Amino acid sequence: MLELLSPAGSMDSLTAAVQNGADAVYMGYGDFNARRNAKNFTEEDFASAISYCHLRGVKVYLTLNTLLTDRELPAAAGLARRASELGADAVLVQDLGVLRAVRQAAPDLTVHASTQMTVHNLDGVKACADLGMKRAVLSRELSASEIEYICDRSPIEIEVFGHGALCMCYSGQCFFSAVVGERSGNRGLCAQPCRMKYGWGGRPDGYPLSLKDACLIDKLRQLRKMGVACLKLEGRMKRAEYVAVITRIYAAVLKEDRLPTDQELRDLEAAFSRQGFTQGYFEDRTGPDMFGVRPENTPEPKELFAQARQTYVNQENPLVDVNFYAMVRKGEPVRVGVEDPDGRVATAAGDVPEAALTRSITADQVEKQLARTGGTPYRCGKVKALVEEGLSVPLSALNALRRQVLEDLSAQRRALPPRGSGEYHAGARYENPTAPPALTVSVRKAAQVSPELLGRAPAILYLPAEELSQHPECLKGLRPETAVGVILPRVIWDREWPGVLDQLKRARELGATEALVGNLGMLSAARALGFTLRADYGLPVFNAQALKEYKRLGFASATLSFELKLAQIRDLSKAIPAEALVYGRLPLMIVENCIVKNRSGQCTCEGENILTDRKGERFPVVKAAGCRNEILNSKKLFLADKPEWKKAGLTYARLAFTTENPWECVQALERYQGGSEWSPGAFTRGLYYRGVE
Structure with a gap:
C-alpha cells in the first residue's frame, strides 16, 4: 500500500486533506519545524487534530525537523513527549541532537528521517536504520532507478516526494538564505533566494535557480511497484483549497489504480504551478526545461477552489469502512x-x-x-x-x-496509546580546551597545494579524494607534522560508489589517514577503510547533544555549523574536538541540475562562472563531485584580525580554499599563523557575529 501523505499547515488544511482522502498528514506544533511561518498548531489544536485524524483512520506526523540550540532542546524534548502522549504516530527529525533528546523524552515515539537529513543512497538509509529510525525521506533529486535500488535493499520504509515545490539545493545543505539574509532554511525560515533573479555576465536577467514544481501523478503505479511506502505532497504554506485539490486527485488515482484524466491534470496545474510541472529528476533528465516561475498576478482559480471548499467545509465524507x-x-x-x-x-x-x-x-x-x-x-x-x-x-x-x-x-x-515517557538530560558538560586551535587547510584542487603551503605545516591538509588519487605528486614536501585527509563528496548516488571507493582506497595507499565526512551515507565506507572519522559541515552540529551523538558514531572531531555565533560556539559543551571554518568562501548550495551547462549547453565548469544577483553580488559557481554544481558566497570569510575565534574552545580552525590560487592560499595561511598583514580584499565575518533567526 502506498501511503498518501498530505500537508497540514492549518486546521483548515488538515480538514481538507483528511476529507479528501489523505492516509496521513504532517504538521508543525510549536516553533521547531521547517515551516515556522506556517500556522503551526498549539497544544490544544494538536490534540484536537490527532483526535480528528485518528477517528477517521488518518495518521499524524509531527515535524521537528530543524536545527536547535542547547537552550531550545529542553522545550523541544517536552514537545515531543507531549506529542507522543497525545498519540502522534511519528516525528520527523533532521538534527541528531534532537533525535537524542526525543529518545530520552519519548522513547516509544516512531522517528522518521526528514528530507533535511539529505538521505540519498542506501548506506544513508542504513545509517538511519542504525539510529533507530523507521522511515527515511529521500532527497528529491533522486532518479527512479536510484529510488528502486534503495527500496529493494532498504531495511526501513522509504518515503518519496511526489508533488509540489522543489528546492534548488539538496535539502539540508542550503545555506544561501542564512548567509545572505540571516534567515536559516535549516531553522525553518528560508527566504527562498532561489526564486530571485540572477544572471551571467553581470546581468541578473533570469531565474536560473527557480525550479518548476514536481508532479508524479502518472507515476504512482511505478512507485508502488518499486516498493515506496509513502508519497509526500508538499504545501504547508499553501491554502487549504490547494491541499484539497491535490489530495483529492492523488487519492482518487491511487485508490482506483489508474492514470490521471486530462481534467485532473488541468486542475493540478490550475491549483498551483510554475509554468507547468517537471519530472526531470525522477526521469534522470535534468536541464533548462526543469525551470519556471510563478508569474505575478496569476489569477486564483476561483471556481476550482470553490468546489474544493465544498469537499471539506461542514462536510463529513465517509472514510472508514465498518461491518x-x-x-x-x-x-x-x-x-x-x-x-x-x-x-x-x-x-x-x-x-x-x-x-x-x-x-x-x-x-x-x-x-x-x-x-x-x-x-x-x-x-x-x-x-x-x-x-x-x-x-x-x-x-x-x-x-x-x-x-x-x-x-x-x-x-x-x-483512545490515546500507552506510551512511555522520560526526562531530557543534557548530561555531562565538557570544558573547553584553552590552547589556540590548530590550523587545518582544505583545498578544492590539488594544484592549490604548493611546496610553500606544505612548508607552513598545517595540522591537517584535506583534499578531495578524486584530486588526491589523481595527483599524488601534490604531497611532495609534506612535513611529518601534517596529517593528510580526504574530503568525501557530500552527495554520492549509489551508482557512483564504485569509482569513489577506488579513489578512497588509492588515497589510503598514498598515506591519507583522515576522512572528512559530510553525509551519513559516506560513514560506513570511511570507517571500513580505517580512516579517522571527522564530521564536516554537511553533518550539522548546532548543539552539544549532536556532538555526543557523533562521538557515539565514532567521529574523532566535528565541524560546527557556521550558522552559529562565536559566542554560541564558545558556550557549546564539546564532547569531541570541534572545528570551525574561519576563512574562505562559504558554500551556499550544492545542486544536481548543472546551471553552468543550462546556460551554455556544454560543460564549462573548469572556467570562471559567476552568478550575479540583483544587488550586483557575484557568486562563483564551481564543479562538485559527480558533475554537480556548488554555489559559493560572493565574499570570503575572514577572521584573522579578530581574536574571538581563538577563544571559542576550538581544537581546529579550518581555512577552506576554493577559488584561491596557490599564492593566495599561502598568504592566507601565513596571515592566520601571524606572519603577515595580508587580507583578501572585500570580505565578510559570516554569521559568527550576526547569527541567524
Missing part, C-alpha cells in the same frame, strides 16, 4: 455490533423484542437501518443480521443502538 452485526432473538435483548478495519469491536444491547402483532421485522429491514451511517466518518461495508420470525423491534431502537456502537467505536479509535 455491522445484529441479532434479534425471542426472549433475548436485541444485540448490535460493529467492527472497524483494525479489528476494534463495539457492541450494545437493547430491549427484548416483543411478539409482532401485525408485521414482523425482517433481516433486510435491520440491515438497511444499521447501514444508515450518513453524517459520520463511517461507511457501511456489510451487515450480517440474524433475525427470528414473529418479532417486533422499533426502528428507533435500532437507530439508537447503531449510534451507541458507533460512539463506542469512535471512543476506541480516539
Whole structure:
C-alpha cells in the first residue's frame, strides 16, 4: 500500500486533506519545524487534530525537523513527549541532537528521517536504520532507478516526494538564505533566494535557480511497484483549497489504480504551478526545461477552489469502512455490533423484542437501518443480521443502538496509546580546551597545494579524494607534522560508489589517514577503510547533544555549523574536538541540475562562472563531485584580525580554499599563523557575529 501523505499547515488544511482522502498528514506544533511561518498548531489544536485524524483512520506526523540550540532542546524534548502522549504516530527529525533528546523524552515515539537529513543512497538509509529510525525521506533529486535500488535493499520504509515545490539545493545543505539574509532554511525560515533573479555576465536577467514544481501523478503505479511506502505532497504554506485539490486527485488515482484524466491534470496545474510541472529528476533528465516561475498576478482559480471548499467545509465524507452485526432473538435483548478495519469491536444491547402483532421485522429491514451511517466518518461495508420470525423491534431502537456502537467505536479509535515517557538530560558538560586551535587547510584542487603551503605545516591538509588519487605528486614536501585527509563528496548516488571507493582506497595507499565526512551515507565506507572519522559541515552540529551523538558514531572531531555565533560556539559543551571554518568562501548550495551547462549547453565548469544577483553580488559557481554544481558566497570569510575565534574552545580552525590560487592560499595561511598583514580584499565575518533567526 502506498501511503498518501498530505500537508497540514492549518486546521483548515488538515480538514481538507483528511476529507479528501489523505492516509496521513504532517504538521508543525510549536516553533521547531521547517515551516515556522506556517500556522503551526498549539497544544490544544494538536490534540484536537490527532483526535480528528485518528477517528477517521488518518495518521499524524509531527515535524521537528530543524536545527536547535542547547537552550531550545529542553522545550523541544517536552514537545515531543507531549506529542507522543497525545498519540502522534511519528516525528520527523533532521538534527541528531534532537533525535537524542526525543529518545530520552519519548522513547516509544516512531522517528522518521526528514528530507533535511539529505538521505540519498542506501548506506544513508542504513545509517538511519542504525539510529533507530523507521522511515527515511529521500532527497528529491533522486532518479527512479536510484529510488528502486534503495527500496529493494532498504531495511526501513522509504518515503518519496511526489508533488509540489522543489528546492534548488539538496535539502539540508542550503545555506544561501542564512548567509545572505540571516534567515536559516535549516531553522525553518528560508527566504527562498532561489526564486530571485540572477544572471551571467553581470546581468541578473533570469531565474536560473527557480525550479518548476514536481508532479508524479502518472507515476504512482511505478512507485508502488518499486516498493515506496509513502508519497509526500508538499504545501504547508499553501491554502487549504490547494491541499484539497491535490489530495483529492492523488487519492482518487491511487485508490482506483489508474492514470490521471486530462481534467485532473488541468486542475493540478490550475491549483498551483510554475509554468507547468517537471519530472526531470525522477526521469534522470535534468536541464533548462526543469525551470519556471510563478508569474505575478496569476489569477486564483476561483471556481476550482470553490468546489474544493465544498469537499471539506461542514462536510463529513465517509472514510472508514465498518461491518455491522445484529441479532434479534425471542426472549433475548436485541444485540448490535460493529467492527472497524483494525479489528476494534463495539457492541450494545437493547430491549427484548416483543411478539409482532401485525408485521414482523425482517433481516433486510435491520440491515438497511444499521447501514444508515450518513453524517459520520463511517461507511457501511456489510451487515450480517440474524433475525427470528414473529418479532417486533422499533426502528428507533435500532437507530439508537447503531449510534451507541458507533460512539463506542469512535471512543476506541480516539483512545490515546500507552506510551512511555522520560526526562531530557543534557548530561555531562565538557570544558573547553584553552590552547589556540590548530590550523587545518582544505583545498578544492590539488594544484592549490604548493611546496610553500606544505612548508607552513598545517595540522591537517584535506583534499578531495578524486584530486588526491589523481595527483599524488601534490604531497611532495609534506612535513611529518601534517596529517593528510580526504574530503568525501557530500552527495554520492549509489551508482557512483564504485569509482569513489577506488579513489578512497588509492588515497589510503598514498598515506591519507583522515576522512572528512559530510553525509551519513559516506560513514560506513570511511570507517571500513580505517580512516579517522571527522564530521564536516554537511553533518550539522548546532548543539552539544549532536556532538555526543557523533562521538557515539565514532567521529574523532566535528565541524560546527557556521550558522552559529562565536559566542554560541564558545558556550557549546564539546564532547569531541570541534572545528570551525574561519576563512574562505562559504558554500551556499550544492545542486544536481548543472546551471553552468543550462546556460551554455556544454560543460564549462573548469572556467570562471559567476552568478550575479540583483544587488550586483557575484557568486562563483564551481564543479562538485559527480558533475554537480556548488554555489559559493560572493565574499570570503575572514577572521584573522579578530581574536574571538581563538577563544571559542576550538581544537581546529579550518581555512577552506576554493577559488584561491596557490599564492593566495599561502598568504592566507601565513596571515592566520601571524606572519603577515595580508587580507583578501572585500570580505565578510559570516554569521559568527550576526547569527541567524
